[in-house]
Amino acid sequence: MDISNHASKFNQWKDTYNWDTCKTNRKEFGQFIAQFLTSESRVINLNGIYGSGKTEFIRRLYTELAKRNHPVVYIDVWESDFSNNPLAVICSELLEQVEYVFKEKAPNGKAKDRKGAVAKFNDLKSKLGICLKYFDAAAAFTDEPLVLAGTKAVTKIVEATPNLTSKTQLQKFTEEIQKNHIASISAVKDIKNHITYLSELIEIIYELNIPIVILIDELDRCRPNYAVEVLEVIKHFFETKGCTFLVATNTEVLEHSVKSIYGSGFDAKLYLRRFFDRKITLPPIPLVDYLLAKDLDFSKYKNLLLYPFTDNQRGNINFFANLFESNEIELRGIEQILNRFFTSLDYVSARTAVCHLINTVVLIIGLIEQHLDKQENRKNISHASFSIKIQGASIIGSPLKAFVDSMFECVTITNGKKCFAGGVLTTYPEQRVMLRIQSRSYSEVKLDNGTNIGKLISEMINHKDSESCNYWMWEDYQKIIDLSGHIE
Incomplete structure (x- = not known):
């Protein structure tokens, strides 16, 4: 039969x-x-x-x-x-x-x-x-x-x-x-x-x-x-x-x-x-497997530069899973956060043909803070501080918090005379505005796959000064996070 x-x-x-x-x-x-x-x-x-x-x-x-x-x-x-x-x-x-x-x-x-x-x-x-x-x-x-x-x-x-x-x-x-x-x-x-x-x-x-x-x-x-x-x-x-x-x-x-x-x-x-x-x-599944099963598609955003996992966007999956688990977010909450995350990217991608550089680490952390009602009162000039848990297992060659700090320093600014760019230190006679990450040496930070984060940061900095790319600062993230917060 x-x-x-x-x-x-x-x-x-x-x-x-x-x-x-x-x-x-x-x-x-x-x-x-x-x-x-x-x-x-x-x-x-x-x-x-x-x-x-x-x-x-x-x-x-x-x-x-x-x-x-x-x-x-x-x-x-x-x-x-x-x-x-x-x-x-x-x-x-x-x-x-x-x-x-x-x-x-x-x-x-x-x-x-x-x-x-x-x-x-x-x-x-x-x-x-x-x-x-x-x-x-x-x-x-x-x-x-x-x-x-x-x-x-x-x-x-x-x-x-x-x-x-x-x-x-x-x-x-x-x-x-x-x-x-x-x-x-x-x-x-x-x-x-x-x-x-x-x-x-x-x-x-x-x-x-x-x-x-x-x-x-x-x-x-x-x-x-x-x-x-x-x-x-x-x-x-x-x-x-x-x-x-x-x-x-x-x-x-x-x-x-x-x-x-x-x-x-x-x-x-x-x-x-x-x-x-x-x-x-039904036995629970590891969050990484759960996220992989969802077939999250980062590749469809042709006019967005998604950093820092440019070579392998699966790095987002590992990072997201770590944050969700560290902050004990249930599956329903994970679904809501992911929905806001991709709705935000969809909105930006559909609005204009202009290239946007968006840091997925910064965006997801901001959305998690919002979901847990633990939003930080940040400005573009703020130091990186966090009320959510980011002290988890290391997914990179340095502690997770150091990696997150680096990503937030890429979207905030400070004043200083010493500026690092591409591994080269430049000293100026008077203070000038720069990305906070440029005020220190970042050349030794690595991703878990051995990729030097310093090279990626240098790429981001180059895009910041490009007229063909809209480089997002923290207050840009805050706007899209506030918009997506109306979606439950």
Whole structure:
């Protein structure tokens, strides 16, 4: 059987979402989890903080599971967040994606089994239809609602029903709802049996592996009510032998969703344990790997001279990662800072064809200071001082702070008689304005790859005096930082 017949998204995802394209080094972890998911039928929570790569991870799991001959279903529940009926959403996705299997011609000698499987599959559709028909009404008569919206729906039914004044009319209405509820409960039991039976037939007829694995993505982005309703649907309708669910969430956010419904004092952790048999925490990745996985593109800025990592812009990645880690900035904050960083470069690049020399070290530090609300009151004449942490592991041949000091001295000025340029000292009879970096010898400072920073600084100084290049001083950075600060 072609893989796409038991994993309908496989051909679409196989080239993009595989372990060879994974820049977070999660191949071994992913293969381990794939084995765990298929060892028995369970409902499992995959927990990961914002930006940790949950979606990319479970799409790669999808490809891995498909290659292992498992029927696999992917549902992005946030796409249906506008819906008021999560059962309808999960049913339609599950039926549509599993139906690909039964469209395949049965192997020799198994045509009769396939015919019976198709009949059972159609019966499953019918049972799900019964539940969908009476879903809201049934919710009012259970100890715990199948969906939170159910009780509200029944209330609306009662309110919209005219002339319920006599006991006989009210009794008939109540009995009708109770009858529908009984039919729904019976259908739920049948659904679970049908899914188990179909999974076994899939294994026998098409020699696929079971359980069927259903991957639920983006639950924590949904409305609180809808997120909880999705979990209720999984528990009541599909928690059965033959199916494994992996639900990807930022579990802390999901707990807040539960509390927003039941109250701040409600034990959300205990509540969520009702739904999940196991919890998997997506391991954090080194910040350097995280930034590399984002494919940050510095090369597109053709009219910008980005210093100091001119020969290898990956130096920015190492430097950024060091600062983010030293200042304990979470992934959401990192995303915001990077967005402001590249929006600033985009703005400058698009405004004019004139060349601009921008120091990425100075810009990112200014943006981090702003993000942490630790902005320094600097001017072009200021000494370099910092309220954020820059005392981290050395990425250069000298301590990190010395490197940062040098970069800030390239964008501030001072008065002096001695001026260094290109390794040559010039003494003037009277004081004159110069870049602060020119007031001292900088020829021995090196980058981690051995590149002499003195040569780079000399290049920058030469551009400062060029009419064809706009050399940025600190107050230029401050303006763009202030502008970008309005973006959250």
